[in-house]
Amino acid sequence: MFSIGQMSKQTHVKIPTIRYYEQMGLIAPPVRTEGNQRRYSQAALERLSFIKHARDLGLTIEAIRDLTDLSAHPEKPCADAHRIAKEHLASVRERIAKLQRLEVELARIEVGCDTGQMESCYVIQALADHSLCVEEH
Amino acid sequence: MFSIGQMSKQTHVKIPTIRYYEQMGLIAPPVRTEGNQRRYSQAALERLSFIKHARDLGLTIEAIRDLTDLSAHPEKPCADAHRIAKEHLASVRERIAKLQRLEVELARIEVGCDTGQMESCYVIQALADHSLCVEEH
DNA sequence: CTTGAACCTATAGCTACTAGAGGGATTATA
DNA sequence: TATAATCCCTCTAGTAGCTATAGGTTCAAG
Structure with a gap:
């Protein structure tokens, strides 16, 4: 114990x-x-x-609960477990794609600014003005 | 108004x-x-x-508060705004890297299972046994 | 002037924990 | 056997960033 x-x-x-x-x-x-x-x-x-x-x-806790409930029934087909893993994989891929778009945007914003005065800081301008964005997010 | x-x-x-x-x-x-x-x-x-x-x-709300406080002082150097953007970019890149490691793992888990019975489901086994992992997470 | 949409505050709920207070249990050593 | 150090208990509240609900008030169009 x-x-x-x-x-x-x-x-x-x-x-x-x-x-x-x-x-x-x-x-x-x-x-x-x-x-x-x-x-x-x-x-x-x-x-x-x-x-x-x-x-x-x-x-998520919810998904884990589903999986553990499933594993308590060894005689059942595992299609549901398969589906949960698959759905999660899809959501992970979506998050990666989204973050990669943000990365492009942030890298562009960060590089655009060369440490002048706040007045003309590109970081602030880019955040204020969505139209400066290359892609949608 | x-x-x-x-x-x-x-x-x-x-x-x-x-x-x-x-x-x-x-x-x-x-x-x-x-x-x-x-x-x-x-x-x-x-x-x-x-x-x-x-x-x-x-x-984060916190980072935004910092940025808006900064932009209220146009005469200051924008190094701080620059730093906030840079730090955030680094954290985004970290999150991407982490998610990509998970993606590899999940894809492997999901493919490994070919819809048999729960008893032998690879999804469940892989989740139960960390040693089956290819990489650390 | 009436009606319906928009607005107000206040409170509680969501995820997945984490931290702290104030106290009791267990275990190792003297 | 006594005591100290460590561990454990419950309960409550806090974290981020909202979202939802209840019960009521105000605005603007016709």
Whole structure:
């Protein structure tokens, strides 16, 4: 059995975050000692690792809940898990594309200014005037 | 003079958001009609456009506050504005790099699964087992 | 003058945590 | 066995940047 601190060290999930996940129903309430402290099983540790990993990959709590619900039914087809991963991949790609457009814009703004006075600063002008933008955002 | 609704339409900033910006001290409290409704000047409209544009580019409220404070002093050198833009560009590039690492991982996970049963679903396995990852995240 | 759209304030909710207060439990050492 | 150090408990509130709702007031067109 692991204390919450041991769980935290092994998974790199902070203690208040573990309690938060319990509150959110992502992990089951563990057994308690006589003194009311949480004690976790190996299975709980693995589940928390799963959650940590999925969060690192940017999945929402909601998506993770769906995935863990799915994995509780090994006999079901995994099309849903497939779909969740696919949707997430699409959203990641969208974010990348959006950020890359911003990068172009910011690089242009930043380079355009050669450290004169505020009065003529291109950074300020470019931010004030959307029409100076090369692309839409 | 513009009503808050007209401001909203022209800048595509939602009405509650405009009020929120006022609360946060990003825009000055405008004059009011006898009936207590907000009336904005042309200058206020331009300032809101600036804010909208900067937000679209992903700058934080804090950074925008810094920039607008700077632009209120046209005689100062614009090095600070330059620095804010530069820092933001660096953080955008970092986010892009991070998302691209995730993209690789997710694409691999998603392709690895060919819609069998949950029991052997690679999506679930990959999320459960960090050691299956190609790179760190 | 009436009516309907637009406006007002205040409060609560969203995501995914994080921090702090004030106190109790566990464990290692003397 | 006593004590100190560390760990853990609950509860509340705060973070960013809004968005939504409720319940009421004002404005502008016809």
